[in-house]
Amino acid sequence: MDPLLDTAPAGFISFDDAGIIRLVNATLATLVGRPREELVGRHIDVLLSVAARIFYSTHLFPLLRLQGHAEELYVPILRADGSSLPVMVNGVSRTADDGPAYDLVLMPMRERNRLEDDLIAARNAAQAAAAAKDRFLSIVSHELRSPLTGVAGFAELLLRARAGPLTERQRGYVERIREAAFYQVGLIEDILEFAAIDGERRGMAPIAVAVEEVVARAEALLAVRAAEDGHTIERSPKPAPGAVIADARGVQQILLNIGVNAIKYSPAGTAISFQVERVSGRVRFSIRDRGPGIPPEQIERIFEPFVRLDGIGGDGRRHGVGLGLAISRDLARAMGGELRVESVLGHGATFFLELPAA
Amino acid sequence: MSDTAIQRNNVRVFGRGQQPMLFAHGFGCDQNMWRLVTPAFEDDFRIVLFDYVGHGKSDRDAYDPERYRTLDGFAKDMLDVVHALDLRDVVLVAHSVSSMVGVLAANAEPDRFAQLILIGPSPRYVNDPPDYHGGFERADIEVLLAMMDKNYVGWAGALAPMVAKNDDRPELLAEMNESFCSTDPVVARQFAEATFLGDNRADLSNVRVPTLVLQCSDDSIAPDSVGEYVHRQIPGSTLHRLRATGHAPHLSHPDETVDAMREYFRGAVPA
Numbered sequence: 057m058d059p060l061l062d063t064a065p066a067g068f069i070s071f072d073d074a075g076i077i078r079l080v081n082a083t084l085a086t087l088v089g090r091p092r093e094e095l096v097g098r099h100i101d102v103l104l105s106v107a108a109r110i111f112y113s114t115h116l117f118p119l120l121r122l123q124g125h126a127e128e129l130y131v132p133i134l135r136a137d138g139s140s141l142p143v144m145v146n147g148v149s150r151t152a153d154d155g156p157a158y159d160l161v162l163m164p165m166r167e168r169n170r171l172e173d174d175l176i177a178a179r180n181a182a183q184a185a186a187a188a189k190d191r192f193l194s195i196v197s198h199e200l201r202s203p204l205t206g207v208a209g210f211a212e213l214l215l216r217a218r219a220g221p222l223t224e225r226q227r228g229y230v231e232r233i234r235e236a237a238f239y240q241v242g243l244i245e246d247i248l249e250f251a252a253i254d255g256e257r258r259g260m261a262p263i264a265v266a267v268e269e270v271v272a273r274a275e276a277l278l279a280v281r282a283a284e285d286g287h288t289i290e291r292s293p294k295p296a297p298g299a300v301i302a303d304a305r306g307v308q309q310i311l312l313n314i315g316v317n318a319i320k321y322s323p324a325g326t327a328i329s330f331q332v333e334r335v336s337g338r339v340r341f342s343i344r345d346r347g348p349g350i351p352p353e354q355i356e357r358i359f360e361p362f363v364r365l366d367g368i369g370g371d372g373r374r375h376g377v378g379l380g381l382a383i384s385r386d387l388a389r390a391m392g393g394e395l396r397v398e399s400v401l402g403h404g405a406t407f408f409l410e411l412p413a414a
Numbered sequence: 415m416s417d418t419a420i421q422r423n424n425v426r427v428f429g430r431g432q433q434p435m436l437f438a439h440g441f442g443c444d445q446n447m448w449r450l451v452t453p454a455f456e457d458d459f460r461i462v463l464f465d466y467v468g469h470g471k472s473d474r475d476a477y478d479p480e481r482y483r484t485l486d487g488f489a490k491d492m493l494d495v496v497h498a499l500d501l502r503d504v505v506l507v508a509h510s511v512s513s514m515v516g517v518l519a520a521n522a523e524p525d526r527f528a529q530l531i532l533i534g535p536s537p538r539y540v541n542d543p544p545d546y547h548g549g550f551e552r553a554d555i556e557v558l559l560a561m562m563d564k565n566y567v568g569w570a571g572a573l574a575p576m577v578a579k580n581d582d583r584p585e586l587l588a589e590m591n592e593s594f595c596s597t598d599p600v601v602a603r604q605f606a607e608a609t610f611l612g613d614n615r616a617d618l619s620n621v622r623v624p625t626l627v628l629q630c631s632d633d634s635i636a637p638d639s640v641g642e643y644v645h646r647q648i649p650g651s652t653l654h655r656l657r658a659t660g661h662a663p664h665l666s667h668p669d670e671t672v673d674a675m676r677e678y679f680r681g682a683v684p685a
Contacts, residue, residue, distance in 0.1 A: 073666045074659045099659070101634055106550060107557035109634040110610075113661040114442030114510075115565070121665045122446055130564045132557075176563055 057081065067143065067162035073155050075100045075117075087143075087164060089136035103133045105140060116147070120158050124149045130169070133162065142169035197248045201241060208237035246379040250361060250386075260303040262391050264414035267332055267339055268295040270304060274311035275330065281316060286324040296332040299414035300339045302391045307411065310384040310395065314343050314407040317380065321347030322404075338393070339413050344406040350399040358397065359385045384409075419494035423464040424471040427499065428456065433528070434501040435459035438492060440510030440534075440662075441609050442602070444470025447509065450668035454676075459505065464495045468601030477601055484608050485511070489518035496526055507531045507675070510635065510661065511609040513644075518614070520623045530625040531675055534661050535644045536636040537614040546615070549637045555610045562606060566599030618647035625651040626678045628663065628671065635661040652678060 057079060061068055067084030071077045077095050085092040088103060095102065101109055108131050119126040125148045132140040147160040211234035214222060222230065275291055282289050300307070318328045326346040333340050350358060361382040381395075388395040392412050399405035419425065426445065429435075435455055437448045445463040452461050465472040466488055481487035492515055496504060504527045508516035513535030520527045539548045540555065625648045629641030638655075645653035654674050658667035 099632065105557065106554040106634075107561055110550075110554075110558050111561055111565075113635050114440065117660070118443045118447055118662060118665060121662075122443075122449075130561065132561065172564055 067164075068159070069100075069103075069162065070157055070159045071100050072152070072157055073121075077102075078157065084162060087135075087141060087162070088133060105132055105134050108132055108134070116145070120147050120149050121156070130165075130172070131162075142166060144168075193247055193250070197244045201244045201248075204237050204241050204244070208234055208241065211237060246383065250379045250383050260306060260390055262301050262303050264299045265302050265304045265307065267298050267300060270300075270307045270311065271296045271330070271332060271341070274308060274315060277312060278315040278319065278328075282319050282328065285319055287319050287322055288327045289330055290327045291330040293332070298332075298334060298339055300411040301414050302393070302411050303387075306387045306391055307409075310387055310409055311341065311343070313380040313384045314395075314409070318343050318345035318347070318405075318407075321345055323347070334413060335410070337413055338410045341409040341411075342406050344404060346404045349401040349403055350397065350405050351401055355397060355399065359395070418476075419464075419491070419498040422467060422473045422476045423491055423495055424473075425495055425498070426463045427460065429459050429461040430457055431455075431459040433459055433503055433505060434462050434499070435505045435507060436462045436464075436492075436496070436501065438506065438508040438512035438516060439465065439469070440508075440512050441605055446470065447662070447665060448507075451507075451664045451672055454668075454672040462495065462499065462501065464491070466491050466605075468598045468605070474598055474601075477598070479600075479604060482601070482604055482608065485515050485518055485612055485614065488512075488515040488605075488608070489522065492516065492519045493523060493526075496523070502526055503528045505529045505531065507533070508535075509533045509664065510535070511605075514612070514614040514617070517617050517621055517648075521617055521620045524622045527623045529678075530621070530623050531628065531678070532625060532644065533628045533664060533671070534630060534633055534636040534641070535627060536640045537618055537644060537647070538612065539610045539635075540613075542613075546643070547637070547639055549635070549640065550610070552611075555606075558610065559603060559606055562599075562603060566602060615647070618644060619649065621648045621651075626675070627651055627653045628674055629653060629655050630658050630660055630663050631656065632659040633661050654678065 062082040064081065064083060067087050068079070068081040069077060069084055070079040077098055077100055080092055080095045082092065085095060088095075100112070104112055111131065116126055116129060116131070125146075127146050129145045129147075130142065131145050132142050135141055142165050143162040144165050145160055145162055147158055149156050149158050151157070211230050213219065214230045215227065215234065271291070272295075275289055279289055315328070315330070322328060322345045328346075329342070329344040331342045331344075333342075359381050362378045385395045388409055388411070394410050395407065397405055397407050424445070429452075437445065437452065439445055439447050444465045448463060452463070455461060467482065468474055468477045478487075481490065488511075492512075495501075496519070502525075506516045506520070506527055506529070508530065510533065513530075513532035514537055516530055516532065517535075517537075520530055536548060538546065539550045540552050541548050541550065627641055627645045627648070629636070629638060631638075633641075641653060641655075645651050654677075656663050656667065656670055656674060658670050660666050663671045
């Protein structure tokens with residue numbers, strides 16, 4: 057054997073088709089704590105734990121035999137004292153005089169192995185936690201929603217005087233009960249929707265949808281809310297041309313989410329601009345408000361779930377749980393689009409929804 | 415389901431014979447593992463190769479963790495392929511865990527199968543003292559699963575999902591196509607559990623199809639005593655001990671494997 061191989065800081069081993077060891081270098085003999093003579097002529101199983109033998113037979117050997125090489129495989133090898141040494145294996149096959157031979161380099165990786173174990177444990181824990189969170193959200197939300205249906209329903213019956221006439225004062229109280237119940241149902245639906253998106257993408261069916269159709273419907277729904285607060289909606293062009301490849305309900309939901317936000321954060325009497333334009337293969341919807349704007353360091357955070365920007369205006373009436381924008385961005389991306397925002401503090405914000413053009 | 419099994423299970427059919435010879439790969443690999451032995455049978459048989467869902471070039475989107483929780487799901491794959499091509503009089507050549515998959519399939523529809531060639535079969539890998547020695551303790555299997563986790567994280571794990579999602583990166587796909595025995599990491603783990611923690615001993619005595627057990631020397635996955643057990647339990651089966659060592663004689667000693675099969679075919683009583 058080349059003397060360089062014996063001094064190389066990596067184990068080297070060569071074995072044949074039957075797994076019989078033909079060569080080992082001094083480094084490997086030292087690593088496993090056996091004299092070289094004790095290894096040569098033995099089956100490679102002598103270096104493998106029971107689990108590693110299965111891995112060798114089912115993965116490493118087929119790869120070497122069929123593919124001719126295998127890289128970066130983690131294999132715990134067995135030392136003479138019964139302890140296990142984690143190594144990284146790279147191997148190649150070659151044709152020797154008497155059939156195929158396999159040459160493997162083994163690099164001890166104790167520290168790296170520990171780090172990898174930690175990483176895998178952390179990944180598994182994170183996946184388990186995320187799954188548990190989704191399950192929790194989903195169960196809790198369902199449990200919370202059911203009784204609210206009763207609250208809202210019975211309040212409605214009282215208001216329709218099904219249980220006799222109400223005084224003005226009673227009517228006012230019951231109306232507030234009903235509104236509070238509806239409000240809470242809305243919040244829970246947001247949570248449910250988010251859990252559904254996060255856990256398992258909703259079955260969306262993107263098809264060609266006329267832009268004018270979705271824009272007009274969103275405008276009509278927003279107009280009611282805008283009028284209540286003394287806002288106007290400026291829309292152009294009218295009618296909006298073209299079509300997008302999207303899920304109509306999804307687009308609707310995004311436009312309503314950002315539209316309601318725009319109204320909520322704009323001072324009374326100001327206008328909300330709602331524009332549609334075509335930009336290289338995509339259709340861009342933009343909704344601009346005249347609110348206080350978003351601080352630069354918060355621009356990306358507002359799309360994170362459960363994040364709300366407190367203390368920078370807003371009418372204080374509908375405090376959501378901070379899921380609307382997270383849901384909207386997820387929806388946009390699920391349709392192959394994007395949702396982003398531009399804002400200069402003190403000069404309002406513009407949300408851009410881009411979707412593939414049909 | 416049967417109609418789609420051709421694409422779903424990446425079925426390949428070739429050869430000039432009439433009688434179908436269906437090859438079923440084992441854990442850790444795909445249909446590529448048969449390429450050293452199939453040429454010997456092309457003249458006399460209609461060779462049918464397939465990948466279980468999640469393996470090789472099967473349709474990974476068709477993977478259903480519930481279906482493949484036990485070997486029954488894999489047996490359904492095998493029967494779906496048999497139905498899709500309307501195979502009859504099938505000679506099944508099954509490696510390792512596929513032997514038990516084949517036993518399940520043949521027990522479900524014995525009329526479809528003419529012969530079972532089981533290479534390195536084991537009905538249960540974990541010891542069940544005092545009477546059954548499978549060769550492994552449960553703890554060994556746990557170590558194997560942890561080991562696979564790590565290898566798939568750095569290896570197939572990083573590549574497979576990327577390839578599946580990025581149709582616009584053909585160079586990744588090409589790399590994947592060139593790699594053999596490619597298996598999805600999630601699938602591999604579940605297959606390992608179904609394989610190494612399963613127990614199909616009770617199914618052996620129900621086999622009604624003529625069976626050849628090919629047993630390697632020094633097989634650390636399916637020891638000789640297990641091959642002997644399978645032979646005793648399957649009524650009328652033949653046990654052939656190979657000189658080949660290891661667990662994949664069709665890879666390490668293809669000629670001896672082919673000879674043993676031919677010898678069996680010559681001596682076998684027609685079904």
